[in-house]
Amino acid sequence: MRVPTAVLQRNARRPQKEDQVPFQELLPLRLRNHVSGKSNRMNDVSCLQEMATMFACMKTNEFSESLCNKEISNFQKCYKVHIDRAFEAKKTDNQGIVKPGKDLNYKQLNKYLRNYPSPF
Template structure:
C-alpha cells in the first residue's frame, strides 16, 4: 500500500471547492490546511534524506529501503552466531 501524504486534507479541500463552485476565497481555511500539511511532508522528506546521507539507520516505514552501509551497521550491531551442533 502506498503512503500518500495529505490525502485527507486534499479530499476536504476538493469537497469544499466543489461545494462552493471552485471559489478559492470560500475555502481558504481548507486550502491553508492542505498547504501546511504539504510543507510539513516536504520537510520530513528532507530530514529523512539528510539522515540517510549521514548513514544514520532509519527504521519504520522505510525499513526495507536500507542502504548497504545502513544494513552493514545493523548486522554489525546485532551479530548472528551460527553454532553447529
C-alpha cells in the same frame, strides 16, 4: 429445489494430507547477508484527508478558491510539513545516522547485516 451437499462435494477436490507430500528444498533455507533497495521506492501518499476536504469544499462552492481559504491553507501547511520531514529523513539517511526503531532503510539494514553475517 435443494441439492444435497454430498452431490456438490462429489466433484470437489479434497485437501492433501501433509504427511503424504514430501518437502523439496528448492533454494537454501537461509537469509542473505544483504537487502535490496527495491522495496524502499514507495509512493508517498500524504495529506490525503486535507486534500479530500479541500476538494469537497471547492465542489460545493463551484470551485471558487476564495470561499475555501481555510481548507487550502490547511492542505498547503500539511504538504509543507511532509516535505520538511522527507528532507530531514533523507538528510539523516545520507549522513549514515542510524536511529533505533523499526523504520530502517535498506542501507541501514545492510550495515547491520554486515556486522552480523550469516554463518552458512
